Amino acid sequence: MSIKNAFYAQSGGVTAVINASAAGVIETARRHGDKIGTVYAGRNGIIGALSEDLIDTSLESAADIAALKHTPSGAFGSCRYKLKSVDTHKEQYERLIEVFKAHNIGYFFYNGGGDSADTCYKVAQLSETMGYPIQAIHVPKTVDNDLPITDCCPGFGSVAKYVATSIREAGYDVASMAKTSTKVFILEVMGRHAGWITAACGLAAEAEGEGPHILLFPEIEFDEAAFLAKVKATVEKYDHCVIGVSEGIKNKDGKFLSETGLKDAFGHSQLGGVAPTIAQLIKDKLGYKYHWAVADYLQRAARHIASKTDVEQAYALGKAAVEAALAGKNSVMPAIRRLSDAPYQWDIVDAPLSEVANVEKFMPRDFITADGFHITDACRRYLSPLIEGEDFPPFKHGLPHYVRLQNQSVAKKLPEFKV
Amino acid sequence: MSIKNAFYAQSGGVTAVINASAAGVIETARRHGDKIGTVYAGRNGIIGALSEDLIDTSLESAADIAALKHTPSGAFGSCRYKLKSVDTHKEQYERLIEVFKAHNIGYFFYNGGGDSADTCYKVAQLSETMGYPIQAIHVPKTVDNDLPITDCCPGFGSVAKYVATSIREAGYDVASMAKTSTKVFILEVMGRHAGWITAACGLAAEAEGEGPHILLFPEIEFDEAAFLAKVKATVEKYDHCVIGVSEGIKNKDGKFLSETGLKDAFGHSQLGGVAPTIAQLIKDKLGYKYHWAVADYLQRAARHIASKTDVEQAYALGKAAVEAALAGKNSVMPAIRRLSDAPYQWDIVDAPLSEVANVEKFMPRDFITADGFHITDACRRYLSPLIEGEDFPPFKHGLPHYVRLQNQSVAKKLPEFKV
Incomplete structure (x- = not known):
């Protein structure tokens, strides 16, 4: 040779x-x-x-x-x-x-x-x-974890650890503030087609009442009425609500939520930012005070918490x-x-x-709860080892x-x- | 007793x-x-x-x-x-x-x-x-570090470490992508009145060419023309540009940039989000592909990188x-x-x-460079020990x-x- x-x-x-x-x-x-x-x-x-x-x-x-x-x-x-x-x-x-x-x-x-x-x-x-x-x-x-055959994709486990850590920390924060201030916190994460990163947010919810309380997956059509009802019920039960949302969620017409509604001063559609869109919806329909974050590149570059x-x-x-x-x-x-x-x-x-x-690998339906708003135990068993260490x-x-x-x-x- | x-x-x-x-x-x-x-x-x-x-x-x-x-x-x-x-x-x-x-x-x-x-x-x-x-x-x-008398305020040093770490990591990311994709990255941070957190982003720029290249402080009136010229010059020199921006920057009329321009589907002004506003401005005037992040509660809750x-x-x-x-x-x-x-x-x-x-303590003018877009060595000497360890x-x-x-x-x- x-x-x-x-x-x-x-x-x-x-x-x-x-x-x-x-x-x-x-x-x-x-x-x-x-x-x-x-x-x-x-x-x-x-x-x-x-x-x-x-x-x-x-x-x-x-x-x-x-x-x-x-x-x-x-x-x-x-x-x-x-x-x-x-x-x-x-x-x-x-x-x-x-x-x-x-x-x-x-x-x-x-x-x-x-x-x-x-x-x-x-x-x-x-x-x-x-x-x-x-x-x-x-x-x-x-980071999208959407390659076939391989059980997981390098890059995903570290994003998963970052988003789960971040949403846990923000969840503790909003829980402290809820009495007189912010009731709802929304974290937007990557994954335009596959909900793996959104699912990873769910790992932070280990104890009863702990956020995130709601996850919005790109695999699940966004149902505004069901979502608002869930937010309301969560705030009534826990006094606050923490939400993880994929940048890629779509409404029933198949349109990205991040592309709907917002216009700049010149009348152009604003690109990106499903978190502010969801936040505004909650404010308009339920009146809750909110905060939102968009992690964007921070999540995939966060080597400090790999x-x-x-x-x-x-x-x-x-x-x-x-x-x-x-x-x-x-x-x-x-x-x-x-x-x-x-x-x-x-x-x-x-x-x-x-x-x-x-070939793209999406979340199996049995990794998402029946109501479409969280991860199942099967999903947790799959994800947990990937963020270990x-x-x-x-x-x-x-x-x-x-x-x-x-x-x-x-x-x-x-x-x-x-x- | x-x-x-x-x-x-x-x-x-x-x-x-x-x-x-x-x-x-x-x-x-x-x-x-x-x-x-x-x-x-x-x-x-x-x-x-x-x-x-x-x-x-x-x-x-x-x-x-x-x-x-x-x-x-x-x-x-x-x-x-x-x-x-x-x-x-x-x-x-x-x-x-x-x-x-x-x-x-x-x-x-x-x-x-x-x-x-x-x-x-x-x-x-x-x-x-x-x-x-x-x-x-x-x-x-x-986290705002704006109390008088005390040299610094507990909570600030950890936010400072978080934003400097995050913008460094995102800066490495965008530098890798700039050839065929994102040229400009914008991180929005807290500090509505005082620019201490924005200044802390500047600690990440230790080596020549390293981001952030531009900081936008609430203490400095936003000058669109000067800003766009600086972005253009930075991209021409380094092929990318990383920007840290305070949520509280104002234009010459004293209006928050985050409150200007964006309307939702109902015609309401969109609340919050100066990063997308800045991003859209760059896109409209310079045509560069951009990404932006809003750290919001993640920054002040980030105990993992305290x-x-x-x-x-x-x-x-x-x-x-x-x-x-x-x-x-x-x-x-x-x-x-x-x-x-x-x-x-x-x-x-x-x-x-x-x-x-x-009483609120603002950034001293000599902590900000003459052009208003970065921190001075005096500022660096003040900030550095606060993120140590x-x-x-x-x-x-x-x-x-x-x-x-x-x-x-x-x-x-x-x-x-x-x-």
């Missing part, structure tokens, strides 16, 4: 632990210098490959690569860019092969979600479609991707397989990319100390290519 | 560490059983005193009182309620004295901000105005309040005095309540484990009183 170089890139929305996967890939590759030469990272995902904008990770110190394990975001830059079909855009694939050839790249590791799995799958087929020998392995990552389980799985999947490549595999994604809930046990299996690309980053001057790599560019060998 | 009981209550917006002050009061009082009998807590602040709704803290275990040190929110309930003037509402004061007499209360500890200091000051004058011997001590607390310095000071001030009472003092607030920046050293002095009540709470099932007290009511001895 001759020595080939590897290409690694990050794709789609970044997470608190995608860099832990990067560390898993790079550290494992470094331990197999007899088979893998240099790991080149794509600057800004696949765009780095197309534009021959490669980063030489061999110039980074072992300490800095290790520090990726506790650094959120995408250390090499990510992208929202999907390769077109090989039938209509053959020139993109020819360009990839030129770049791979020019830099002796035989391994392709792509770290992303469903759309990225599609890109990785297309690259994996290059041997067949274009005759270039490459092994493409997908490393799963998405799940230890999540960090370990992110690293292990990066490592497994390199081991799969060394074992001669192509067109697979290492996936988490759950062996038991309690004690939580898992291992890693290979999922064929053909079954991963472009703390893995605090180092702190300096009172703040998390994250690494910035040097990200030195590899000299270009090819003419420019318009992406 | 005969044994008298004590009254303790929490007032105004709660914080991540107000319960640490409660622990300081209760644990210190317990160590002086020869002088202080039972500490009765007011359920929901001063309302608990007026309505004779008292909690017997002596029924709580030592372990649960100690656990208050790591539990956010107000364990006994807080209130937004200000005593009226003794001249116009003498009946309120007569009622307080009836309740104090009925329960042999000789010490009054009130834990709050500026408005609460006013209430405490009025109670402190009861000896003079109504002839009832009471010692009233104010325990400072406010500042160790803040927790220690909150506890120490509760302890000092009891010691001041034992020393025969009345109408004072123990205050933090800074002895040096580095190494950070502080002690506690007494501030007269007459100089504390209803971590004091993580215990975790259980992957989540912070906070205490809920039993909060058993004391039997009432008096007829009802309408608050």
Whole structure:
């Protein structure tokens, strides 16, 4: 087996632990210098490959690569860019092969979600479609937890821990204030299509009366009357009401609630913000004083409260991707397989990319209570292990100390290519 | 000195560490059983005193009182309620004295901000105005950090650590995404009148190019043209721009930006949310893709990322309040005095309540850069020690484990009183 170089890139929305996967890939590759030469990272995902904008990770110190394990975001830059079909855009694939050839790249590791799995799958087929020998392995990552086959997705467990922690803390706060002030608190979380993050908020409700009292899932059509009745009953019973809401909830006409109603001074629809919409509805119909928060990027970047389980799985999947490549595999994604809930046990299996690309996994209906407003015990059993354990980053001057790599560019060998 | 009981209550917006002050009061009082009998807590602040709704803290275990040190929110309930003037509402004061007499209360500890200091000051004058011997001590607390005399206010340091951590993490995130997606990220923070929390965001910007790049303070009139020019220049230089904005910024007409422009489906002005307003402005005028977050209660409840310095000071001030009472003092607030920046050293002095009540402390102009968009080194020297040190709470099932007290009511001895 001759020595080939590897290409690694990050794709789609970044997470608190995608860099832990990067560390898993790079550290494992470094331990197999007899088979893998240099790991080149794509600057800004696949765009780095197309534009021959490669980063030489061999110039980074072992300490800095290790520090990726506790650094959120995408250390090499990510992208929202999907390769077109090989039938209509053959020139993109020819360009990839030129770049791979020019830099002796035989391994392709792509770290992303469903759309990225599609890109990785297309690259994996290059041997067949274009005759270039490459092994493409997908490393799963998405806070949305919506990839098929794998029991969970790196990035999700840490968002889950963040939102459950945050809504618990805000719930304690509003409970203190309810007598003379705020009665209703609303936290908007990510997950436009799948309600996994919303469900994770529910983990905070462990004791009778503890918030969140209501969850609004994108899988459940928003029923205004039922919702308002539930808010009213909750406030009457507990004197306050804590609500977790997905950014992606829709009304019965299939319209996003966040797109309805609000106009700016110029008459444009305001984009985003289902929490203020829900808050205004409660104010108008029930008259309760409210507060709302939108966590947005804070939730997926919150490495300071990452799940230890999540960090370990992110690293292990990066490592497994390199081991799969060394074992001669192509067109697979290492996936988490759950062996038991309690004690939580898992291992890693290979999922064929053909079954991963472009498939979304939604919440099973039996993870949501019959009334549609909370999670069931089955859901709790699934979610609990994913937020287990703390893995605090180092702190300096009172703040998390994250690494910035040097990200030195590899000299270009090819003419420019318009992406 | 005969044994008298004590009254303790929490007032105004709660914080991540107000319960640490409660622990300081209760644990210190317990160590002086020869002088202080039972500490009765007011359920929901001063309302608990007026309505004779008292909690017997002596029924709580030592372990649960100690656990208050790591539990956010107000364990006994807080209130937004200000005593009226003794001249116009003498009946309120007569009622307080009836309740104090009925329960042999000789010490009054009130834990709050500026408005609460006013209430405490009025109670402190009861000896003079109504002839009832009471010692009233104010325990400072406010995330807004706007009390006079004290170098800083318990609650602020933890919010400061939270917002600086959060905006750093989100800044890393948006930097990864900027090539093909989000260019601008906006975090809205609390502090309607004083920009201390906004300033704390600035601590995250330690290295060249690191966010936040722009801060919008309530002390500085919002200049749209200058702001947009700064955003544009920042994106052109760093490819992204991270902004921290106070909920209280105003335009040149003195109107809150959060109150201008947005209307709901019924034509009502939308309340709150300056971040989406700023985001929309950037989108309309510069065309950049944006994300925004509103931290709201998450920031002041975030005990999981509390500042160790803040927790220690909150506890120490509760302890000092009891010691001041034992020393025969009345109408004072123990205050933090800074002895040096580095190494950070502080002690506690007494501030007269007459100089504390209803006085707000704003950011000095020389803590804000000349262009109005960031903090100066002087500000950084002031803020840095306040976020130093971590004091993580215990975790259980992957989540912070906070205490809920039993909060058993004391039997009432008096007829009802309408608050």
